[in-house]
Amino acid sequence: MFEIGFSELLLVGLVALLVFGPERLPGAARLAGLWIGRLKRSFQSVKQEVERELGADEVRRQLHNEQILQMERELQQSQQLPPALAAEPPAGAADATADSASPAATSEVPPVRPA
Template sequence: MIDLGISKLALIGAVALIVIGPEKLPRLARTVGTLLGKAQRYVADVKAEVNRSMELDEFRKMKESVEDAARDVEHSIKTSASDFEKSWSDVTHSPDTSPGFEVFPEYRHPKKNWRLKQGATPQWFKARTGMRTRTQSGAARVARFRPRPGRKP
């Protein structure tokens, strides 16, 4: 950087005042100021672009490392799952090799619709056997069977 002190700036200003003249000096100063401002903004933009490209490269490297780690984890999970499935199939298909291990049949849904079964019960049968025909909340049921305070049993 150029080392500009107050004495050097005063000397440059005095020479400019003599060479350019007092009429044109303010306009020249404004022009120089705007050009310096534009140059500073351009340098700042270039620095920001360089920093962004460096960060982008770092993010790419980080992304690749995370993807590699994810692939490794996925591969290890697949291998362990296949080992587990293999050992599970060995255990379930050969019950005589492990004593005391029973193989139960797979659960099958009975394919019955209990709502239809309940709805098919005739009303006279429900009334005779005491089945509920209307639903009641728990609070209503408690209030219905709670002893009243005025009566003695």
């Protein structure tokens, strides 16, 4: 990622020694290490969360695609059936509509009496 050689590290160390002094340099190095560790952990957690969300979106997309494929298969199967079978409702559907139909909803018309 970064191309930092030994000479650059030596220069940074020398400047830090001059700025902080020999007494405060170990504490400053420890504090810098802690902050760098915290930053790395926070970036890693954000990265994992984004990857998890992307994975969830991918799963949703796959489920949606599978539903579309299933609907296409059902449509192709219904187009392959003979016309007489394709027009008839499924056996369970006919029983359910007959049970729930009321006399008013049927197509039978009572005979008309002349007045």
